[in-house]
Amino acid sequence: xxxxxxxxxxxxxxxxxxxxxxxxxxxxxxxxxxxxxxxxxxxxxxxxxxxxxxxxxxxxxxxxxxxxxxxxxxxxxxxxxxxxxxxxxxxxxxxxxxxxxxxxxxxxxxxxxxxxxxxxxxxxxxxxxxxxxxxxxxxxxxxxxxxxxxxxxxxxxxxxxxxxxxxxxxxxxxxxxxxxxxxxxxxxxxxxxxxxxxxxxxxxxxxxxxxxxxxxxxxxxxxxxxxxxxxxxxxxxxxxxxxxxxxxxxxxxxxxxxxxxxxxxxxxxxxxxxxxxxxxxxxx
Amino acid sequence: xxxxxxxxxxxxxxxxxxxxxxxxxxxxxxxxxxxxxxxxxxxxxxxxxxxxxxxxxxxxxxxxxxxxxxxxxxxxxxxxxxxxxxxxxxxxxxxxxxxxxxxxxxxxxxxxxxxxxxxxxxxxxxxxxxxxxxxxxxxxxxxxxxxxxxxxxxxxxxxxxxxxxxxxxxxxxxxxxxxxxxxxxxxxxxxxxxxxxxxxxxxxxxxxxxxxxxxxxxxxxxxxxxxxxxxxxxxxxxxxxxxxxxxxxxxxxxxxxxxxxxxxxxxxxxxxxxxxxxxxxxxxxxxxxxxxxxxx
Numbered sequence: 275x276x277x278x279x280x281x282x283x284x285x286x287x288x289x290x291x292x293x294x295x296x297x298x299x300x301x302x303x304x305x306x307x308x309x310x311x312x313x314x315x316x317x318x319x320x321x322x323x324x325x326x327x328x329x330x331x332x333x334x335x336x337x338x339x340x341x342x343x344x345x346x347x348x349x350x351x352x353x354x355x356x357x358x359x360x361x362x363x364x365x366x367x368x369x370x371x372x373x374x375x376x377x378x379x380x381x382x383x384x385x386x387x388x389x390x391x392x393x394x395x396x397x398x399x400x401x402x403x404x405x406x407x408x409x410x411x412x413x414x415x416x417x418x419x420x421x422x423x424x425x426x427x428x429x430x431x432x433x434x435x436x437x438x439x440x441x442x443x444x445x446x447x448x449x450x451x452x453x454x455x456x457x458x459x460x461x462x463x464x465x466x467x468x469x470x471x472x473x474x475x476x477x478x479x480x481x482x483x484x485x486x487x488x489x490x491x492x493x494x495x496x497x498x499x500x501x502x503x504x505x506x507x508x509x510x511x512x513x514x515x516x517x518x519x520x521x522x523x524x525x526x527x528x529x530x531x532x533x534x535x536x537x538x539x540x541x542x543x544x545x546x547x548x549x550x551x552x553x554x555x556x557x558x
Numbered sequence: 559x560x561x562x563x564x565x566x567x568x569x570x571x572x573x574x575x576x577x578x579x580x581x582x583x584x585x586x587x588x589x590x591x592x593x594x595x596x597x598x599x600x601x602x603x604x605x606x607x608x609x610x611x612x613x614x615x616x617x618x619x620x621x622x623x624x625x626x627x628x629x630x631x632x633x634x635x636x637x638x639x640x641x642x643x644x645x646x647x648x649x650x651x652x653x654x655x656x657x658x659x660x661x662x663x664x665x666x667x668x669x670x671x672x673x674x675x676x677x678x679x680x681x682x683x684x685x686x687x688x689x690x691x692x693x694x695x696x697x698x699x700x701x702x703x704x705x706x707x708x709x710x711x712x713x714x715x716x717x718x719x720x721x722x723x724x725x726x727x728x729x730x731x732x733x734x735x736x737x738x739x740x741x742x743x744x745x746x747x748x749x750x751x752x753x754x755x756x757x758x759x760x761x762x763x764x765x766x767x768x769x770x771x772x773x774x775x776x777x778x779x780x781x782x783x784x785x786x787x788x789x790x791x792x793x794x795x796x797x798x799x800x801x802x803x804x805x806x807x808x809x810x811x812x813x814x815x816x817x818x819x820x821x822x823x824x825x826x827x828x829x830x831x832x833x834x835x836x837x838x839x840x841x842x843x844x845x846x847x848x849x850x851x852x853x854x
Contacts, residue, residue, distance in 0.1 A: 372802040536827035546826055548791040550801045553827060 282320050284313045288328035292316065295335060299345065300429055301484035301515070302352055303508040315351045319344070349482075350432040354502070357397045359404050359442070360449040362501070362533045364551030366404060369497070372549055373528045374412045377496040380526045387419055392495045392522065393426040395503035396478070399437025400446060402426035403468050405499065406475040407458050425492075427481035434478050440468040483507075483515050492522040502532035504540075516540050520557060529555040560740035563713065567749065570712060576754050579604045580650040584755055587643040594634045601630060601646060606849060610649045611642065613846045619678050619839035620645075620696070621685075637693075644693035647756070648677065648700045652847040655707055669707075672789055672796035673700050674840045679792075679833060680785035686824055687814075691778065698763040698782045701756075703796070705747025705764065709735070731796070732768060744768065770810040777817055783810035792833040794840070 284292075289312065293304045304312050316331065323344070325331050335344055360366045381388060389409060393402035402424045409424075410417055428434050443464050447455055459466040483489055483503070498519055504512050519529055520543050529544065530552075531537065537544065537555060544555035567573070576584075583600055586592055601608045608630050615633045616626050627633045634642050652670070677699030684695045709717040720734040727734070732742040744765050751761040759775040763782050766773040773779035787808060790801040805811055805826060815821050844850075 368802070534831060536825065536831075538825045538827050542822075545804050545806060548788070548801075548803050548805060548830065550791060550793050550795070553791075553830060556804070 281313060281317045282327065284309060284316075284328050288332065291332045292328060292335075295332065296348065296352055297508070299484065300349055300352070300482055301508075301511040302429075302506045303511070304352075312352070316348075319347060319351055322347075346431050350430045353397075353428070353430045353433065354506075355397045355430065355433050356502075357400045358446050358449060359400045360451075361400065361404075362552070363449055364549070365501075365530055365533060365554075366408060368549035368552040368554060369405070369530070370408045370412060372547075373497060373530075373554060374408065377527065378412070381496070387421060389420060389422045390495045391424045392492060392498045392500075393424060393476075394481075394483070394498055394500040394519070396426035396428050396437060397430070397433045399426065399433075399440060399468075399476070399478070400442070401499055401501070402437070402476045402478075403440070403472055404450075405497075406472045407454060409475070410458075410472070411454070422475055424476045425479060425495075426476050427479045429480070429482050431480060434480060437476075437478050440473050442466045442468070484511065486514060486518065489515065489518045490521070492518070494524055495522050495527055496524060497528045497530070498523060499530045501530060502535070504531060504535055513540055517543070520544065523557045525557055527557050529557070531555070563739055563741050563746070564749075566712065567708070567746070573708075573750070573753070574654050576654060577604065577607075577650055579607065580646060581755065583643055583646050584757070587639060588757070592639060594631060594639070597639055597642065598631050598634055601642075607646065607649065610846055610849070611645050614645050614649065614843070615642075617839075617842060617846070619836075619843065620681065641693040644697045647760075648693075648697040649847050651697075651701055651704070652844075653849070669703070669796055670844060671837075671840050672794050673703055674843050675789045675792065675794035675836050676700065676702060676782065676785045678836055678839050678843065679788050680782050682832070683781055683785055683788075683829070686829055687781070687819055689777070689781075689819070691781070694759055694778050695781045695785070698760060698778060699785050701747075701751075701760060702763050702767045702782050702786060703743060703747070704750060705743030705745070706731075706796075708746050708750060709739070709743055713739070730768070770813045776813050777819075780810035780813040780817075784808065784814075788830065788833065791830055792836055794836070 289304075289309045292312065297303050316328065320326075320328065320331055323331065323334065325334070335341060335348065338344060377389070391402075391405050391409075393405060396402045405424050406422075409422055413420055426437065428437070444466065447459070447466055455461070455466065458469050458472050460469060461467075481488060500519060504516070507515065516537060520541070523529065528547070533552070543557070545558055547554045547556050579600060583597070586597065586600060601611060612627065612630060612633060614620055615637060627636060630642075652673075677696045680695035680699035681693075684691050706717075709720075716738050717735075720731065720738045723729075723734040723738065724731045732744060735742045744767065747764040748761050751764050759778050762773050762775045763779050766779050767783050767786055770776055770780035770783045784805070787803055787805070787810075789795055790803070795801055806821075811821065
């Protein structure tokens with residue numbers, strides 16, 4: 275942290291006001307033990323807006339003239355953007371070796387050559403571009419015959435514009451096989467730019483998971499990745515959102531959640547599938 | 559080739575044998591009126607064995623009690639004779655093969671890791687089920703693939719062919735064996751279990767771990783079959799079978815469900831994740847059984 279950084283102290287009352295505001299608008303839930311975290315993340319917003327305490331910030335969000343712009347900045351601050359290419363390699367391997375070939379066969383069985391995927395909570399784009407690379411690797415020379423689209427959504431505009439830029443550093447590519455780096459990136463210095471053939475498969479879109487009407491429009495996916503998103507929600511939203519994820523899949527489609535996440539207490543609608551070192555959920 | 563295999567097995571005179579103490583323990587355990595002193599006395603005739611039994615009973619993966627058990631007599635009182643005999647069998651059989659230079663030449667470490675992981679996962683699974691199985695699942699998991707050792711030791715070339723075939727065709731090893739030998743590791747393992755006079759439930763696990771619904775000791779066989787599958791999820795598989803599966807569609811899972819086990823309340827996700835650390839337990843058990851950690 276820079277030396278000019280001051281952390282504003284948040285009262286219990288301010289915490290509750292802001293926590294509830296964030297929850298109502300984004301579904302992201304800060305439990306009572308997360309006050310420190312919220313303090314750290316919002317201190318920067320207070321500083322940027324030259325405010326003296328969180329109550330002022332709260333009023334700004336509720337009634338201020340710059341309300342909608344500040345809400346976007348708030349979402350940028352409270353969402354987490356930790357991600358990388360081929361994050362949790364066993365999951366990506368499961369996608370490549372099992373789930374994707376399975377949904378490809380499923381489509382072929384229906385006489386279709388269409389693949390639809392959704393990276394729900396795509397952050398800065400590493401995940402949807404990974405999915406696109408894996409699809410190309412699996413379909414190989416058959417790829418041109420297929421109509422492939424990956425929808426990538428996030429609540430953070432800042433993350434989305436970074437995804438749109440599609441430039442990454444080598445750290446972000448650390449789990450990726452070298453061969454694929456050469457194949458799908460243009461490299462200059464420490465910057466890796468994703469090639470257009472991959473980039474054009476991904477459609478980036480703002481989406482707030484608390485907006486159940488818009489989430490309800492998501493339909494027809496073969497595979498959905500929604501990793502490390504549910505942990506930010508409370509039980510009510512988690513259940514509603516997971517049932518919407520279920521509806522968004524076509525039969526025999528797969529849902530991947532974070533490596534250490536579980537739907538055990540959320541739903542029994544899916545069948546749990548075991549892969550080497552990874553789990554996924556299948557709609558039947 | 560099946561007849562040839564059976565004939566050859568009959569001829570082999572140096573088929574591994576169980577240590578005499580262990581055979582006596584197995585016979586003794588089947589008698590009705592055994593005293594703790596008798597059992598303890600007979601195990602103590604083989605001091606390294608007695609030390610290994612205590613070590614396993616106290617190991618975190620076996621986790622019987624929070625407090626250390628410091629003597630064999632106390633272990634017998636706390637765990638019961640049946641469980642102690644099961645621990646003895648698990649250690650002895652593994653020692654026979656690990657010490658036997660004639661033993662497996664094929665991917666040896668990978669094979670033992672698979673067997674031990676199956677035993678340890680079966681044990682934690684039983685704990686989740688809250689079933690009282692007195693360690694049968696542990697020794698059963700360890701020994702379920704014992705037939706593969708015989709195939710490898712005495713029919714090495716065709717066994718390697720079967721192994722390669724299973725990898726290439728992503729089919730279960732027993733299918734490849736059946737194609738190449740006309741007989742499987744389950745059948746050969748079963749013959750060995752009979753020859754050694756192992757308890758019937760062990761023969762049943764060895765013969766039927768791919769089809770729990772055909773078994774006599776259904777729940778025990780089902781538990782080992784599930785543990786065997788779960789080793790694939792934890793990268794402790796052995797052979798070329800496709801490693802993706804839906805647990806709730808498996809034969810063993812259905813068998814347990816039909817027997818009244820409430821599988822729905824099991825948090826399978828959490829259980830699967832907890833297997834991430836099974837590697838350390840596997841190493842620890844193998845060094846105990848093979849005596850590598852003596853004095854430590």
